[in-house]
Amino acid sequence: xxxxxxxxxxxxxxxxxxxxxxxxxxxxxxxxxxxxxxxxxxxxxxxxxxxxxxxxxxxxxxxxxxxxxxxxxxxxxxxxxxxxxxxxxxxxxxxxxxxxxxxxxxxxxxxxxx
Amino acid sequence: xxxxxxxxxxxxxxxxxxxxxxxxxxxxxxxxxxxxxxxxxxxxxxxxxxxxxxxxxxxxxxxxxxxxxxxxxxxxxxxxxxxxxxxxxxxxxxxxxxxxxxxxxxxxxxxxxxxxxxxxxxxx
Numbered sequence: 001x002x003x004x005x006x007x008x009x010x011x012x013x014x015x016x017x018x019x020x021x022x023x024x025x026x027x028x029x030x031x032x033x034x035x036x037x038x039x040x041x042x043x044x045x046x047x048x049x050x051x052x053x054x055x056x057x058x059x060x061x062x063x064x065x066x067x068x069x070x071x072x073x074x075x076x077x078x079x080x081x082x083x084x085x086x087x088x089x090x091x092x093x094x095x096x097x098x099x100x101x102x103x104x105x106x107x108x109x110x111x112x113x114x
Numbered sequence: 115x116x117x118x119x120x121x122x123x124x125x126x127x128x129x130x131x132x133x134x135x136x137x138x139x140x141x142x143x144x145x146x147x148x149x150x151x152x153x154x155x156x157x158x159x160x161x162x163x164x165x166x167x168x169x170x171x172x173x174x175x176x177x178x179x180x181x182x183x184x185x186x187x188x189x190x191x192x193x194x195x196x197x198x199x200x201x202x203x204x205x206x207x208x209x210x211x212x213x214x215x216x217x218x219x220x221x222x223x224x225x226x227x228x229x230x231x232x233x234x235x236x237x238x
Contacts (some may be wrong), residue, residue, distance in 0.1 A: 040224035042159075049209055049228035050159065061226065093159055097222030101173040103149075103161040 002026050002096050006106035012114040019081040021109045023094035028074045029057075031098065038098035041070055041079045044108075045090045053092075054079065081111075089113060116140035116227055118210045123232030126200055134232060136193040136210030144168075144188040147213035147223055150195050152206035153231075162208070163195065171220045178204075200236045207231040
């Protein structure tokens with residue numbers, strides 16, 4: 001199984017400041033034949049189902065504000081929120097879809113306002 | 115509008131069975147792989163099962179293999195999860211989830227549409 005490890009577990013950032021969440025996979029998520037990283041990021045606000053933010057490691061889902069960006073390749077990935085807004089308070093998960101079963105998620109990173 | 119609506123959750127004793135349903139609308143159900151993902155109270159996300167778009171391929175997490183069975187009815191745009199021999203640790207919100215890509219035969223996928231979830235509580 002591919003193990004996904006996020007850091008930190010929780011994060012407090014001031015409004016308007018940058019937030020950075022890391023995700024590391026136990027094996028490469030880069031598929032050589034198409035040069036795509038099979039990595040997605042989700043946002044889960046309190047009491048809500050998760051919402052897809054980023055797929056292919058860096059492609060923003062339609063409707064997602066451009067302050068959200070994804071980067072990285074291989075085994076190391078980053079979700080960045082360039083200027084934190086109040087509505088960004090949530091738990092963020094990374095997920096690999098390179099291989100199954102199983103599809104696996106990181107343990108989650110809780111983002112709060114400082 | 116695209117929607118996934120789960121039903122069938124509830125309180126059940128250990129060892130008993132429950133069947134979840136997921137009604138899909140607003141998209142062409144038959145060309146997308148469909149998944150179940152669960153979340154125990156206060157915990158993270160756990161992928162449970164996938165049924166490929168054409169029904170030919172099914173995959174399960176080790177924690178449910180041999181006890182849970184996923185199926186779909188493409189004529190009625192519905193996904194099912196039959197859960198047998200339920201255990202305390204199966205207590206969770208169960209989400210019906212749509213794969214992002216069309217006609218993926220046996221590959222993984224990101225999830226671009228989630229239902230609101232249905233709560234399953236296994237308790238004596």
